[in-house]
Amino acid sequence: MKGFLAVARREIVERRGIFLAAAAAAVLPFLIPLLPAARRFGASETRLYAAAFLALALSAVLSLVLGTTTIGRDLSERRLAFYFSRPIGNAAIWAGKLAGAWLLIVMVASIVWIPAGLFDHATWAREIRSGLAVSVGLAFGLAVVVSLALGNAASLALRSRSIWLAGDLVALAVWIGVMGSISMPLLSAGAPVVLQRFSLALVTACAIALLLSGGAQVSIGRVDPIRGSRARFAALWGLLFAVAGLSIVSVAWLTSPTPKDLVSALTGYATPHGSWIEVEGLARGRADYWSSFFYDVDSGRSVAARKGREGAVAISEDGSTAAWTQPSGILTEALQDVWFCRLADPVLRRARLPISARIGNIEISPDGSRLALHGGGAFGVYEIPSGRLIGSVPPGTDEQFSRVAFLRRDRLRIYRMPFGVTVRAGEEPASVEILDFDVAARRLVLRATIAPLHRPFSLTFDDRAGRVIVWERGSSLSLFDSTNGRLVAVLGNAGWDAASRAFLSGGRIAVAEASDGTGRVHLFSSEGRPERVLDLGTADLVRLGAETSVRTLALSIGPKPSVWGAGDSFLLDLEDGTLRKLGSHLEPVAAHMRWRLPRPEPGSIASLLFSRSDGSLLRLDPMTGKLTTLFRGR
């Protein structure tokens, strides 16, 4: 310890002239508020920020200069033997020199910053209490260490002028390549917290590796430059590639959660037939990394799907095929990849699509043989699993948002409407175009236009039956024929707060509305004729789920404003109007899947799933009425 302190003290004393420069720099923050350009800011803040800026700038320059000269210059000028001829440990020589340099930089920063801080102590204390100052301080300390380490390692490598320098360049290129490919999944995952933590750990590990390599050069090589260079090279690249190995393991772990790791399972999609669903959410220990799975609720089997939040997911109606899209790289112009798999035999196949626009939605044909996708105004149909383009529509404008649904294997229905249905006062009424795309003929045919529509409005689809319900908020609730745009019936009036609509089996229509604090479900015939009204009692907001059996409809009753998970779930007997409570803070999943899956079959997996506010996912047994937890929440 004596040796370490003696070397560190010597390092500071040797460069004590820097303190004079720091003292001179400390005066500058007091002069800057006098400048005319600075008068419009508060003098106190100006002084503090100028002092902080000067302290950081001086420290940055000093870190690099000291990093490159400490030890490296002693070695090249053969002055390190002065210390090795004394009873000072090898590590103490190296650590003492670097600690002295580090302390010198911190002292210089303090000399520049503290006078301004003491002068404006009230503002200073406020800034420190804000927590930002602590973060900046920690970042500063780490940055100084990293700069010192980097300068030191670079200087030792360059001054050695040995063959190992060429080895350094080769190893650096390989290491950058390896780390680039390791980091790619995190960069493309859209998880800033994970990325930040990973980067911080990586920078810290690299700084340690750089520092230890300098230590190895001094401790192992001592005054022998050849042996020292060899030791530095081995230590530096051994450690950095060990860091790369650890990174591979940690990134693999981060990006490979299992469904059991999900702490909040959202159901993105469920098949109308079969038992496969798509679940996604945050996973345990992985901060904001978003993962997605295809999950068979009957067998518990799963297939890892999209990594990160970017991209769209789909399962074919027969539950045989799944697909998702994902950008192939991190740049905005990166082409999109589409991944396919047969769920019964989940071998993943990838096809690269010739488009780079963000894909808004994908659909798989009922038999799982074709994939339709649209994004950035483009629309195309691709063969599964080859990824071959079968037909496409020339790109439209970016202002249009479409919904796509397969009517048959070779025919799709496309709804084209203004992007964003949120109204702004005084805007023109909107319209919805309904088009059919003949895949074989590659022909797009305009079937109908529904107009004018007052915004905001929302739609409920029944693609197969050719119907669409349009609710113009504050206006009317209407049933249209989507094959020709004809108004079939007006279902409700302007007084309804018709938040939820559903097409039922047999073609009937259910509309839930909650006016004046009382909830009701209105049942209509398939032509829109009113049949009966079922009273729900006190309710501010009603969400309709799906039919858990032919005569039972799941719904939730909750408070306003709408918060997912705040409602209580019930089963409504559509024949006698009785309500049976299933649970509190429970919502039928079908209520938020309606855009993708407008009309789940009664008793299908989509109709039986419920989610709680804690992120757990439950399955209803329609025979016993009991709920079973599939995924636990937080």
Add this chain to the structure above:
Amino acid sequence: MVRDVTAASFPIVLEGLTVRYGRATACENVSLSVVAGAVYALLGRNGAGKSSLVRCLLGQQKPLAGRALLFGQDSWRHRARLMARVGVVPEEPDAPASMTAQQISSFCRGLYPSWDEQGVANCLARFAVPTDVPFGRLSKGQKAEVMLAAALGHAPELLVLDDPTLGLDAVARRAFSDELIGELADRGTTVLVATHDLAAIEGIATRVGILKDGRLLLDEEMEILKSRFRWIRYGNEITSARTAYGTELDAFDAVRVRVRGWGVDAVVSNYDEIAFERFRQTNGVVDAEATAMSLEEIFLAVAGEAPAPEDGLSAPARGGAA
């Protein structure tokens, strides 16, 4: 216990020390030991491997093979601990340029419990070295003197000097030697000195080692060395041709023989008074005389290059060095 006794008796032991720089060999299988209280002069031409050997001895460089022991301990593994007992004067004074002699003394005070700051100050005063001038601005001689003063400040048991007077003028060399002699007289410190200053070391050294091309050619007590080396000159009437010599010098292990017009001029490494008397009475040997040699002359004879035939000199004699 045996090891402790050995360690106390032999502060320096080198065992098969080999140092290489790539393909170049600096030291090849060098073994020697220095007894406590001895002054060991390590001689050799530039590039003979002296500095590499010294660096290994001080634990600053790891030998490729073999080991260097200081006080019975491996100097590479226990360098820091051992340096508390060793004073070092390097070939190139290596103190930081901005440090004054006073600061160097203060720096060392914190490292050695027995540091004699007043003793160092006195030493520097004897040398007339200013204590407040940065080391980088001192003359070469003053730098060497500061390094010697710093090496002696903690009364080391062993002093290692690597060509400390290289490049110094005669006055500085004398001052340096005087201080060293004083130190030896006062404390009987063991000394290993690698040097080219043969005249100065001749009066101090008790044992000599000569390195050539990394090999230890000679390792011997100074007294014995000087007693067995002689310069023998004689007129040659033994051979019919006066430009050659026969077997008459075989008993003396001639290191170098020059055949001149008047006779033969030879350096021998196995001189003996009785044998020389017999040699003088040999038929054909005329006016034979034997002259004692200085250390420098011995070194030149042992470590110098062999003379080329076109110089009019003969090849080295049969026999050779020890």
